[in-house]
Amino acid sequence: MKTFDDLKNFYETLLYNDLKSLEAYRKNIVSRLITAMVIIAVLAGSICVLLRRMEFIFFALAAGFAAYAAVYYFCTREYRSKFKSSIIEKIVKFTDPGLSYEKDNYLHEPQFVTSSLFLKTPDRYHGDDYVFGMIGKTRIEFSEIHAEYKTETRDSRGRRHTRWNTIFKGIFFRADFNKNFQGRTVVLPDTAERLFGNLGTSLQSWNIARGQLIKLEDPDFEKIFVVYGDDQIESRYILSTSLMKRMREFKEKTGKNICVSFTGSSVFVAIPYLQDMFEPRVFKTLLDFAPILNYFENLELVVGIVDDFNLNTRIWDKQV
Amino acid sequence: MMLVLAGTVIIAFVMILAYNSLISQKNEVQNVFASVDALLKKRYDLIPNLISTVQNYMQYEKGTLKEITELRARAVSGQLSNDEKVEVENKLSKALGGIMVAVENYPDLKANQNFLQLQAALNEVEEQISAARRAYNAAVRDYNNSVQMFPSTIVASILNFKSASFFAAKEMERENVNAGELFKKQ
Numbered sequence: 001m002k003t004f005d006d007l008k009n010f011y012e013t014l015l016y017n018d019l020k021s022l023e024a025y026r027k028n029i030v031s032r033l034i035t036a037m038v039i040i041a042v043l044a045g046s047i048c049v050l051l052r053r054m055e056f057i058f059f060a061l062a063a064g065f066a067a068y069a070a071v072y073y074f075c076t077r078e079y080r081s082k083f084k085s086s087i088i089e090k091i092v093k094f095t096d097p098g099l100s101y102e103k104d105n106y107l108h109e110p111q112f113v114t115s116s117l118f119l120k121t122p123d124r125y126h127g128d129d130y131v132f133g134m135i136g137k138t139r140i141e142f143s144e145i146h147a148e149y150k151t152e153t154r155d156s157r158g159r160r161h162t163r164w165n166t167i168f169k170g171i172f173f174r175a176d177f178n179k180n181f182q183g184r185t186v187v188l189p190d191t192a193e194r195l196f197g198n199l200g201t202s203l204q205s206w207n208i209a210r211g212q213l214i215k216l217e218d219p220d221f222e223k224i225f226v227v228y229g230d231d232q233i234e235s236r237y238i239l240s241t242s243l244m245k246r247m248r249e250f251k252e253k254t255g256k257n258i259c260v261s262f263t264g265s266s267v268f269v270a271i272p273y274l275q276d277m278f279e280p281r282v283f284k285t286l287l288d289f290a291p292i293l294n295y296f297e298n299l300e301l302v303v304g305i306v307d308d309f310n311l312n313t314r315i316w317d318k319q320v
Numbered sequence: 321m322m323l324v325l326a327g328t329v330i331i332a333f334v335m336i337l338a339y340n341s342l343i344s345q346k347n348e349v350q351n352v353f354a355s356v357d358a359l360l361k362k363r364y365d366l367i368p369n370l371i372s373t374v375q376n377y378m379q380y381e382k383g384t385l386k387e388i389t390e391l392r393a394r395a396v397s398g399q400l401s402n403d404e405k406v407e408v409e410n411k412l413s414k415a416l417g418g419i420m421v422a423v424e425n426y427p428d429l430k431a432n433q434n435f436l437q438l439q440a441a442l443n444e445v446e447e448q449i450s451a452a453r454r455a456y457n458a459a460v461r462d463y464n465n466s467v468q469m470f471p472s473t474i475v476a477s478i479l480n481f482k483s484a485s486f487f488a489a490k491e492m493e494r495e496n497v498n499a500g501e502l503f504k505k506q
Contacts, residue, residue, distance in 0.1 A: 179447075180444070215462075216458075217454060217458065232458070233352065233451050233452045234451070236451035236454045240447065240451075314440075315439075
């Protein structure tokens with residue numbers, strides 16, 4: 001377990017020089033972006049003035065924004081890539097030498113579907129920042145994921161409108177689980193019981209798509225989570241009293257509505273985040289320690305699942 | 321007249337639902353109890369292998385090993401009442417726990433691959449038994465709630481559904497295994 005001082009030392013001795021060379025690159029990008037912004041603004045304004053039609057302001061603004069977004073994407077693409085290869089990769093290795101990092105890779109859709117955490121199958125699925133390796137005896141992998149499904153509506157003129165809805169956006173984690181099991185157990189945030197009490201529990205028992213409702217004996221756990229599974233005994237075998245306590249503590253630590261599932265001898269954890277976690281700053285200096293601390297804390301939180309869920313304890317029949 | 325008829329139909333419907341729910345919960349209790357039995361049998365099957373592996377190494381625990389063999393023989397005889405069964409199970413758990421603690425004194429045994437596999441299998445089955453007991457208690461809780469709560473309690477009392485009893489951990493089982501005590505037995 002790395003301490004704050006270890007990280008500070010790592011930042012000063014190994015990271016700072018790389019950050020300095022990237023900082024020069026960042027400043028160059030910012031000046032290019034400002035120039036582009038001025039040119040686009042002048043062009044959009046000139047078009048409005050030349051056409052002397054105020055109703056074009058809206059179109060000029062929209063076109064201007066689109067042009068700026070494209071310029072931003074192309075200008076920062078290489079910078080983001082360089083930042084991830086030189087900085088994030090080093091922070092990953094610093095967090096645990098047993099881990100590796102691939103910036104463009106991610107946990108693929110079949111695993112997302114296998115996890116059974118979300119009932120909807122994604123129509124659009126992408127991700128990045130793939131981290132994988134061994135923590136003690138446990139193989140882990142995780143990445144950022146954005147999974148969406150499509151809804152289509154037709155307006156009064158018969159025109160088709162497509163809308164993309166997020167199924168999940170955040171960190172998606174998989175690790176080998178330390179006990180043998182056959183079926184599927186899914187642990188989800190318990191909104192129904194929190195809102196409706198016992199009536200909520202009754203509603204949950206009718207959720208056929210999810211399987212049997214598993215009512216566990218830990219009342220604090222039951223307040224936060226709802227558990228569905230194929231087998232009452234197996235779900236309890238997986239969710240020992242100690243693991244329930246550990247999951248409760250992990251939920252408090254993250255402060256997020258985490259979802260956990262146990263299937264195919266793996267444990268999957270989905271931690272929702274609204275923002276991308278490993279992106280570099282563009283309009284602020286890179287030399288600050290605070291963002292580095294933030295990247296490290298995010299990584300440690302996810303990698304820490306192995307210890308938090310006690311996955312390295314191999315006292316049961318499953319040794320590897 | 322129509323009102324009375326409608327009332328009777330509704331009451332009959334509620335009673336049928338309550339009866340079906342009671343039956344399914346009772347079956348669930350029996351089903352989980354059968355699973356506990358199956359897991360206990362899995363543990364009995366591991367014991368002879370365990371004894372034959374450890375007896376060559378363990379010099380001072382012969383008494384405990386003999387006790388485990390006898391307890392297993394009693395448990396599989398099929399002539400025990402439920403209370404006796406629970407008592408034998410508890411004693412067996414305690415004795416097996418004691419053996420696992422005593423293993424610390426035998427480095428050769430701790431390095432024996434066969435023993436390590438048996439130990440892991442035993443840990444697994446112990447945890448499964450504990451899970452099955454928790455599942456049984458949850459099934460009993462649901463069933464007892466139905467037996468004691470309105471309106472199903474009316475059906476339960478008419479048709480003589482009795483509350484089921486929980487698996488309670490006995491005092492002896494709650495005690496921590498005392499390694500010193502094991503050696504005193506020799």
